[in-house]
Amino acid sequence: MAKNVTLSLDAMGGDGGPEVVLPGAEIGLERCPDIRYEIFGDLPRLEPILEKCPRLKEASQLHHCEVAVQMDDKPSQALRQGRWKSSMWKALEAGKNGTAGAVVSAGNTGALMAMAKFCLRTMPSIERPAIAAIWPTIRGESIVLDVGATIGADAQQLIDFSILGGAMARAVFGIERPTIGLLNVGVEEVKGLEEIKAAGRMLREAGLASIDYTGFVEGDDLGKGTVDVVVTEGFSGNIALKTAEGTARQISEYLRAAMSRTLQARLGYLLAKPAFDRLREKMDPRKVNGGVFLGLSGLVIKSHGGTDAEGFASAVELAADMVRNDLMSRIAADIDAYHASGATVRTEQGKEAAK
Template sequence: MASSTVIAVDAMGGDEGLSVMLEGVARARRRFDEMRFILVGDEAAIRDGLKTHPNLTAASEIVHAAGVVASDDKPSQAIRRARTTSMGVAIEQVKQGRAGACVSSGNTGALMAMAKLSLRTMPGIDRPALAALMPSLGETDTVMLDLGANTECDTRNLVQFAVMGAAYARTALDLDRPRVALLNIGTEDQKGTDSIRDAAAQLRAASHLPLSFEGFIEGDRLSRGVIDVIVCDGFSGNIALKTAEGTARFVADLLKRAFSSSIRSKLGFLISLPATRLLRDHLDPNNHNGAVFLGLNGLVLKSHGKANALGVENAIAVAAKAVRDDLSRRIAEDLSNFEAKAA
């Protein structure tokens, strides 16, 4: 099997267990019949789980790993056991060229630390960034990064994130010239920290890159669909992501409570059922699952720990598209062009 058609899956990672991971992979297999998988984890448990997924059995190879990275393991602890855990061995399949990408629903900090240590960063990249697709009111989703890999970032980091995020948007969203903005406390040029303002100045001068820098964006416009790539440090990005997820759950719970408050409300719910289903599907994080670590010498994707089978399927779909579109090469080329012009 060519590595470009193979996805390595940490079958033991995630909060929902092996059965959900295998169901998600089986769904992905039905969606991409040319795809092959390396399932990493407890061999006996995986073989037993595959009995209910005959379509997946023929398209999979099992690589045994006895250990599992726990959700509360510190990255330093996980790194010491990398060679014996399903997460570490899955990443190793990418390093060895046996898989085009790795997907894990496990501990984010451990996944970041293991991936960076094993695969290393691309030449010229100081830090990798975690990027994900977020729902918006626009015609496409919005790419946002960094979502937690780096709590503190300087000007160079933010500029590199913007270049990498734009390259990702060109593949994931099929955009020729993505609109890029920096998350800030205001849209005026004088707002924000020195790092943010300096990053903006460098991006404005980078007119040769396949992106359109639109300046700053505030938090209340993240989901409006007016920007394709939103760039920030990991501290701000993670807070923004969790706030957006919490708001989505709040709206869903509020609607549920309102529609069950009276007979008239229940009748209104039946009438508005198509609209509420559309809202539910748009806000469901499983429909937007799959965050990619950009800037590594290999593709590693983080699936949400609580993702259901649909979420796992979508994370694998993101990985498959990134491999097919040769995302790593596009990032390397854009960064090389930026550095050449800046020199």
């Protein structure tokens, strides 16, 4: 019999707080009956909602927290005021001490990353964590990282991100040897920043069995699904993410305006409604809600702060899936294999070349 998956939830995070988190957790439980929850938040707010969700209440252990990190709190402020007492910190502690296999929060991204780094620490040999997003593509889905954890990255950090993203692709997509591409201004080896070119050389030389490095990819490859994992640093990754989200909304508005302009267009919409419904489902950001903090000594999933219950449920499902597929062990094994390859010596040379 399969073992239950335990997740810790920051019930106070996000724009909607427990009024979104708890219904989302209930939807997640309906889809994944093996989930159990450790829920952290203000009990006077949680208990009335849970009374309407008896199945969720039965599968949950509640923990009262007096402090909630606000969405506009600065990371340093959240650490000072919310450390030890907040629902966010307590949820992370459950991940640290092994009570939960993963942590899910829709709270302040900067505060969550700061607290996660302080509470969980980074994995051995990983200097900086990354946020990985699942990206809808023409071919299905791919993983893009970093989409906003840090600004800038040297060659070694880009290699770390490649290993982290590859392990996630193996765990989430079930791909034995995922393809990896470095986001660049062109596919030619002579183009781009020295850090990217150095990382490309070292990935090719390492010849890792767990990933298939295919070279540089460009911005339009994100939507094409040219590779399973696209690696970049947080500045360009976050811009790409926000651009894609804005473009999806722009196309939706164009279609809505075009379909309501004339009577003939409205009739055409009715005839094509099944096709538009499929398009809407494909572009629904709630289906891929959940940024994964990779490189920490624990699993943390960041749900979009403005999501609804359906979107939070997607983050819960993603967290449970990664726990079942033992993502942390996969990452550790891939890092060990990289160091065993001897590529770390060449990495130091590459760092000098990148300066």
